[in-house]
Amino acid sequence: MNKRRASKxxxxxxxxxxxxxxxxxxxxxxxxxxxxxxxxxxxxxSTVEGGELTYALxxxxxxxDPGTSGYAVSHRVFRNIFDSLVSALPDGTxxxxxxxxxxKSDGGQSYTFKLRQNVKFHDGTPFNxxxxxxxxxxxxxxxxGQAYSLLGPYASSEVIDDYTIKLNLKExxxxxxxxxxxxxxxxxSPKALQQYGEQYSKHPVGTGPFKFVKWSENDEVVLEKNxxxxxxxxxxDNKGASRLNKLTFKIVPEEATRIGSxxxxxxxxxxxxxxxxxxxxxxxxxxxxxQSVTNGTAFSLYFNTKNEPFNDxxxxxxxxxxxxxxxxxxxxxxxxxxxxxxxxxxxxLGYDASLxxxxxxxxxxxxxxxxELGWIKGADGIREKQGKKLTLRYVEPSPNREKRNDIAAIxxxxxxxxxxxxxxxxxxxxxxxxxxxEYEIFGNSQVKADxxxxxxxxxSDRVYAKGGTNYSNVNDPEIDKLLDQGYQExxxxxxxxxxAQIQQYLIKNAxxxxxxxxxYTVAHSNKVEGLKFDLLGYPQFYDVSIHK
Amino acid sequence: MTGVISTRLLxxxxxxxxxxxxxxxxxxxxxxxxxxIMLDGNASSPEAIARIKSHLGLDQPFHVQFYRxxxxxLQGDFGVSRVxxxxxxxxxxxxxxxxxxxxxxxxxxxxxxxxxxxxxxxIHRNGVIDFVAxxxxxxxxxxxxxxxxxxLLLLFSVQLGWFPAMGSDGWKTLVLPGLTLGLVGxxxxxxxxxxxxxxxxxEPYIITLRAKGLSExxxxxxxxxxxxxxxxLTMMGLTIGELLSGTVVTETVFARQGIGRILADxxxxxxxxxxxxxxxxxxxxxxxxxxxxxxxYSFIDPRVRRSQLKGGV
Numbered sequence: 001m002n003k004r005r006a007s008k009x010x011x012x013x014x015x016x017x018x019x020x021x022x023x024x025x026x027x028x029x030x031x032x033x034x035x036x037x038x039x040x041x042x043x044x045x046s047t048v049e050g051g052e053l054t055y056a057l058x059x060x061x062x063x064x065d066p067g068t069s070g071y072a073v074s075h076r077v078f079r080n081i082f083d084s085l086v087s088a089l090p091d092g093t094x095x096x097x098x099x100x101x102x103x104k105s106d107g108g109q110s111y112t113f114k115l116r117q118n119v120k121f122h123d124g125t126p127f128n129x130x131x132x133x134x135x136x137x138x139x140x141x142x143x144x145g146q147a148y149s150l151l152g153p154y155a156s157s158e159v160i161d162d163y164t165i166k167l168n169l170k171e172x173x174x175x176x177x178x179x180x181x182x183x184x185x186x187x188x189s190p191k192a193l194q195q196y197g198e199q200y201s202k203h204p205v206g207t208g209p210f211k212f213v214k215w216s217e218n219d220e221v222v223l224e225k226n227x228x229x230x231x232x233x234x235x236x237d238n239k240g241a242s243r244l245n246k247l248t249f250k251i252v253p254e255e256a257t258r259i260g261s262x263x264x265x266x267x268x269x270x271x272x273x274x275x276x277x278x279x280x281x282x283x284x285x286x287x288x289x290x291q292s293v294t295n296g297t298a299f300s301l302y303f304n305t306k307n308e309p310f311n312d313x314x315x316x317x318x319x320x321x322x323x324x325x326x327x328x329x330x331x332x333x334x335x336x337x338x339x340x341x342x343x344x345x346x347x348x349l350g351y352d353a354s355l356x357x358x359x360x361x362x363x364x365x366x367x368x369x370x371x372e373l374g375w376i377k378g379a380d381g382i383r384e385k386q387g388k389k390l391t392l393r394y395v396e397p398s399p400n401r402e403k404r405n406d407i408a409a410i411x412x413x414x415x416x417x418x419x420x421x422x423x424x425x426x427x428x429x430x431x432x433x434x435x436x437x438e439y440e441i442f443g444n445s446q447v448k449a450d451x452x453x454x455x456x457x458x459x460s461d462r463v464y465a466k467g468g469t470n471y472s473n474v475n476d477p478e479i480d481k482l483l484d485q486g487y488q489e490x491x492x493x494x495x496x497x498x499x500a501q502i503q504q505y506l507i508k509n510a511x512x513x514x515x516x517x518x519x520y521t522v523a524h525s526n527k528v529e530g531l532k533f534d535l536l537g538y539p540q541f542y543d544v545s546i547h548k
Numbered sequence: 549m550t551g552v553i554s555t556r557l558l559x560x561x562x563x564x565x566x567x568x569x570x571x572x573x574x575x576x577x578x579x580x581x582x583x584x585i586m587l588d589g590n591a592s593s594p595e596a597i598a599r600i601k602s603h604l605g606l607d608q609p610f611h612v613q614f615y616r617x618x619x620x621x622l623q624g625d626f627g628v629s630r631v632x633x634x635x636x637x638x639x640x641x642x643x644x645x646x647x648x649x650x651x652x653x654x655x656x657x658x659x660x661x662x663x664x665x666x667x668x669x670x671i672h673r674n675g676v677i678d679f680v681a682x683x684x685x686x687x688x689x690x691x692x693x694x695x696x697x698x699x700l701l702l703l704f705s706v707q708l709g710w711f712p713a714m715g716s717d718g719w720k721t722l723v724l725p726g727l728t729l730g731l732v733g734x735x736x737x738x739x740x741x742x743x744x745x746x747x748x749x750x751e752p753y754i755i756t757l758r759a760k761g762l763s764e765x766x767x768x769x770x771x772x773x774x775x776x777x778x779x780x781l782t783m784m785g786l787t788i789g790e791l792l793s794g795t796v797v798t799e800t801v802f803a804r805q806g807i808g809r810i811l812a813d814x815x816x817x818x819x820x821x822x823x824x825x826x827x828x829x830x831x832x833x834x835x836x837x838x839x840x841x842x843x844x845y846s847f848i849d850p851r852v853r854r855s856q857l858k859g860g861v
Contacts, residue, residue, distance in 0.1 A: 056714075060813075062632065198633065217639070218813070219716060219805045252714050252803040256698045260706045261713040 051546035052246040053528065055539075056258045056270035060218060060251045063201035066186040067138050068145040072447060072538065075183045076271075077221050077249055079534075080541055081122075082186025082206035085113060085132070086177055087233040088449060088535050092349040092492060094177045095234040098127065098187060098207065108172030108490055115163040119231055121189035122211045129165040133157045134190035136167070150179030152487075172488040174495065175450040182449065183538070207231070209242040209542045223247040236542050237530070243545040262287060262523050268546065269524035269531070271539070275336040281523050288526060291336075291519040292533035295347045296453055298340030299404070299445035301394075301411070301513040302471040309390070310440045314373055316510035319392070320359065321366035322418035328410050329516050332403045336521075340514035342503045343454065347535065349492070350451040350499030355507055366418045375419070383419040391421045394441040397430045402518060404443055411441075434464045434471065442471040445518065449535040451499040455483040458506070472511045479505060556842065560835040567831045568824060572617060575820045576610060604630060617824070626828075627821035629814075636825040640807055644829060646716050647806035650729065650798065651791050651833075653722050657730025658737055658787060663780060665734070666741025667773060673746065681738055688735025693794050697728040697801040714803035725802045729794045733787040740783045744776040777848055785841035792830050 061074035066082055069075070085099040096102075099113040119127035136157045139147045153170035160166055169176070179185055192205035204212050209232065210223035225242050232239040250267055252258040258270045259277050263284065273281065273289065281287050301323075309315045329339040342355045375383035375390050383390040394412065399405045405426050412422040422441075425433065433439055446453055446469070455462065460475040462468025479502065486498045506512050520537045530543035601607045605616060620627060626636035661684075669681035687696075704724060705713040715721045748754065749772055757767050795808030807826045814822035 201632070216805065217643075218809050219803075250714070250803065254694075254698075254801045254803065257701060257714050257801055257803055260701050264705045264709055264713050266705070266712050266714065 050243060050245045052248065053244050053269065053541060053544055053546060054248045054250055054267040055541075056250045056252040056261055056267045058253060058255075058258065058272045061215075061221065064204040064212065064215065064221070065188070065201035066145075066184050066204075067135065067147045067188065068142050068201060069184070070144070070146045072536075075536075076538055077223075078186065078204055078206075079183040079208075079538060080210040080223055080247060081204050081208045081212055082183060082188065083119075083208050083231065083233070084182065084186050085115075085180045087235055088178060088181035089235065090347070090535060094181060097181075097233045098231070104490075108174070108488070109170075110166055110168045111176065112160065112164060112166045115165065116231060117163055119207050120228060121192070121205055121207050122226060123189050123192055123205050125189045125191040125205075127187065127207055128162050129159040130162075131190045132165045132187060133159055134193060135185075135187050138188070138193055139185075146182075146184040150175075150182055150185055152176060152179065172490070174487050174490055175452040178450040182536070210247050218251055220251065221249040223249075232542060235534070236532075236540070238543050242542055243530075244541070247541055259523060262525065265525070268528050269522055271520065271522050273521040273523045275333045277523075278336045278521060279334060286526055287523050288528075290522045290524070290531060290533075292537040292539075293338070293345060293347060294447055294518045294520050294537035295345045295449055295535055296447040297343055297445055297457065298345055298514040299402070299443065299516050299518060300340065300343060301515065302442045302444055302457075303511055303513065304437065304440050304442065304471065304473055305475075305509075305511060306437055306473040307440055309373075309375075309385075310392070312373070313509050314369060315375075318366045318369035318373070318418075319415065319420065320510050320513050321362045321369065322415055322420065323411055323513060324361035324363075324414055325513070325515055326361065328407055328414075331410070332406050333516065337402075337519060338517045340517050342514055343457075343506050343512050344451055344499070344503060345517055347537075348449065348451055348453075350496040350503075352500040352503040354500075355503060359507060363418065370419065377419045381416070381419055382421045389421055390419065391423060392440040393423045393425065393438060394443075395430055395433055395439040396424070396426045396443045397428060398443070399426045399428065402516075407515060408443070437473065443515075444469070444471060447536055451495075452487045454499070454502055455487060458502070458511075459483050474511060553839075553843070556839055560839060563835050564828065564831040568621065568828050569618075571824055571827045572614060572820070575818070575823055576613070578818070621824075621828070626825045629822050630819050631814075631817050631822075636821050639810065639822070640825050640829055643805055643807045643810055646804060647792075647795050647799070647808055648833075649722060650725055650795055650804065650806060651788065653726030654729035654733065654791050654794075655784065655788065657726055658733025658791070659780075659784060661730065661734040662737025663741055663777075665738045666776075666780070667745060667768070669738065670742045670745035670749065671768060678742075681742070684731075685735045685738035685742075688731035688733070688738075690735075691731075693728055693732060693797045694801050696731060697725070697798060700724050700728055701802070716804040716806070721802070721804070725798045725804060728801070729791055729798050732794055733784070733791055736783055736787055736790075737780055741776055741780050744779050745772055748772045748775050774848065778845060781841055781844060781848070785838045788837040789834050792834060 057073055057076065059071075059073045061069070061077050062071050063069040063074060064078045064081070066075075066078050069078070083098050085097060086094045086102070087097040088094055096116075098116055098119060100116050102111055102113045104111055113132070115127070115129060115132070121127060121131075125131070136151070136154065139145070139151060140154070142148075152173040152175065155168040155170045157168065158166045186206060186208070188200070189205040192203060193200055196203045202215060209226055209229045211226050213222040213224050215221045223246070225245050227241050229241045230239065250261075252261060252270070255272075255274050255277070259273060259281070261267045262270045278289060281289055303316045303319070304310055305316070325339050329337055341358065342352055344351045346353070370383055370390070373385075375385045378384045378389070392415070394408055396404055396408045408424050408426060412424055415422050425439070434442070446457075456469050458470060458472065458474045458479055459468070460470070460477075460480050462470040463473065464470065482498055482502050486495060486502070489495045489498060520533070520539075522531065522539060524531060527546050527548065529545050529547055532540045532543055534540055598607070605613060608616075617627075624637075626640070628635050629639070665681035665684060669678040672678050701713050701724060704710050711723045712721050713724075754767060754772060757771060758764075792808075795806055796812050797808075798804070799806045799809040800812055807829060810822060811826040813819075814826065
C-alpha cells in the first residue's frame, strides 16, 4: 500500500518536474536566444564578409563523386565543388556555363559543345574537351548513379578539338540539357579520377566555387573558397570567388538537435525543418525560414491497375472519392505543406494547372459508386461482393519520411468509413512485394527537373522487374506513344501539350492520387544572406554571404 | 591470482566469439535483402543485382558464408563495408576513442552522482534529500536517453547557451551527452547504494561501533560505505553494458562520432561486416570492464582477496 502510494507520488513529481522544465524553457526563450546570438557573433566577430557558413544536414552523403551518387544530400554538398556544362533557368530554357555554346544536329541525335577556356580544376588540371570525355567515360563505367540515367540514350563522345566536344545519342533525347545542368553531371578533374580510382568519392576535385578539404564520417564535410573562381553560372548574382571563406556541412540526424543548434547559434543554418518547428520558428526574430518546393513527382498514391478489383477504373475512382486529401495534408503538416493535384510538381515544364481543384473528396459519391458496383456493406461494416471482402493492400516504402506512415494510417481510417478494409505494410524492404505485385496502393515520390520522369513511372516496359518504377502497372499503347513523343519532341510548346495530356489521363483514370508537394525547408540565422534554391529545390551556397 | 585471471580471460574470449556468432546468425535471418537495401530503391537490372551478390559472396549458402566470415575474423580481417567499401577495422579504430570518452565521462557521472546520492538518501532516509535523490534515480532509469538528451539540450544549449548542442570536438561537447547517459547509470547505482547502506546500517556491528563511541561520520563513511561499495561496483560493471548500448542513441541525438552511431547506420543498411565489427569491439570492452570490476573487488574487500589468493572463487 505504502509502496503504491510512493510510486504514485513519484509519477506526479516526475510529470510536474518535466512541466517546470518545459515552462521555464518557454518563458525565458527571448533572453536565451539573445545570448545565443551574442555568443555566435562574438565567435565570428569581424567576419562581416568572408565568413564561414555551417549548415546542418539531416543525413550523411553516400559519396561525393557526382558520377556515381544518387542521393539528394550528396548533391547538396558536391554542387559547390562541381560546375555543369549548362545552367537551367526556371522557365525551362538553358544558358551557358562551362559550355559557351552548343548546337544540336538536325535529327537531335548529337550535340556539339564549345567549351569555356581558361577554366582550371582545383588541382590545377585544365578544363577541356578531354576532361569532359573522361567524365562521361567514368559514368558509363559505373552505371549505378543518377548521372547514368540522366545521360539517357548516350552513345559516345568525340573530342573535336581542345575546346569542342561532340556528344552522340542513340536516339533523340530532349531531357539531355536538363540532365547536363544537374550537379550529378558536374565535371570532375580527369587527373583526380585517375589518381584516386575507387577512393575518388572521398577526394572530389572539380572546378566549382569551393574546394574539398575533408570529410569526417558522421561528423562533417569541410569545403573552402576557390579563390581563382571566375565562371559563376548565369543564375547567380556573383560571378567571381565566393564571399564565404569556408563552407562546413555538419551531419545532424536528430531533428530537435538540428533545430536546436541553429537556435543556439552553433550552426548558422539547418535543413529539413519539421512542420511543428516551422510554426514555432516563425516567431523567432533571429531566425528566417526559407522553403523551396522540390520538383519531380508529387508524393502520390499509385493505384495498381493490374489487380482485382483495382483493374476496374470505377473502383479506383470510388476509392479516390473516399480519401480526403485536404484533411490529411492539413492535419499532418499544419498548413506548412501544399496539397498536390497532378502527378507532376508545379515547377516542372508542362505542369497542367487545369487539374487544380478538379477532383474533390466526396464520401457520399464514394459510397454510392461502390454500392452501384455491387460491393455491399456486411455485418462488420466491410463491403463484400460474391463472398469476397473489399480489401486493399497498401505498401509504404519510406516510412520515416515526412509522416508518410501517418498518411497511410489516416487513409486506412478514411477508407474504413467507406467500408473498405486496408491492410498496411510499412517497410523499406518492398522488392518482393512489388515484384510479385502484392499491393493495390503504393506511395512514392521522385526528384527530377524534367517531365520525362513520367516515362519510368508509366511506360508499359518500365515494370519493376526490368528496372523501372511502373508501380501502377499502366499498360496502354496510347500512353507509351505519348511518353516517347515527350522525350523526343524538341518544340517546348508541343512538349507541354503532350505532358498535359498524360497528366490528365492519369487523373481521369484514377491511376494516381497526388497527396502533397514537399517543401525543402531551411532555418537560418538572420545573418545569412543570399541563400538560393535551384530547380530541383536544392540549396545553392555560391551567393551566400554572412552579415552582422 | 594469475589463475583466476587466465580462467576469466578464457571465458571472456568465449563470450566475445559467442556474441559475434549470434549477431551473424541474427543478421542473416533478418528479413531484407542487403543488396537491394544497398541500392536503396535505385532500380537496377536483375543481372546487376546478381553480379553484386556473387561479388559479395551473398549467393553462397549460410554455412559457407559463416565459415568464411569466421576464418577471416580469426585472422584479424574484419572485411569491408558493403555500403562504401571502407575497411571495417580502421573505421572502428578511428571511432572507438570518441565512444570510449563518452562512456568514461558518463560512467564517472554515474558513479559520482550514484554514490553521493545513494549515501545521502540512506543517511537522510525519508527526508527531503532522500526524496530528491530517489526522484533523480527514478528519472534516470525511466527516461529514455533520447528524451533526457533533448530536454537537456533545450535547456542548456538552446535556452541557456552554456554548452554546444552537437558535435564531437572539445570537452564542452561531452558535457550534455555525458550527463544524459550518466543519469541512466546513476539511477541504478543510487538505488543499489541506498538499499545496501540501509541494510548495512542495520547490521549488529554498526551498533557495536556506535556503542564504542565512534563518531557517526566514521561509522557512515569508514565502515558502512565501504561495505556498500561492492554491490555498487558490480552494478557499475553491468551498467557499462547499458552505457555502451546507450551510446547508439546518445551519439545520434548529439550528432557525435563514435561506434554507436556507426552501428545504428550499419544496422539500417544491413551492412553486416560493420555491425559484426562493432559488436566484436563492444563485447571486448564489456568483458574487459567486468574483468577490471572483478579484480577491483579484491582491493575493496579483503575477504575476496584472501579467497582469491587461496585459488578459490
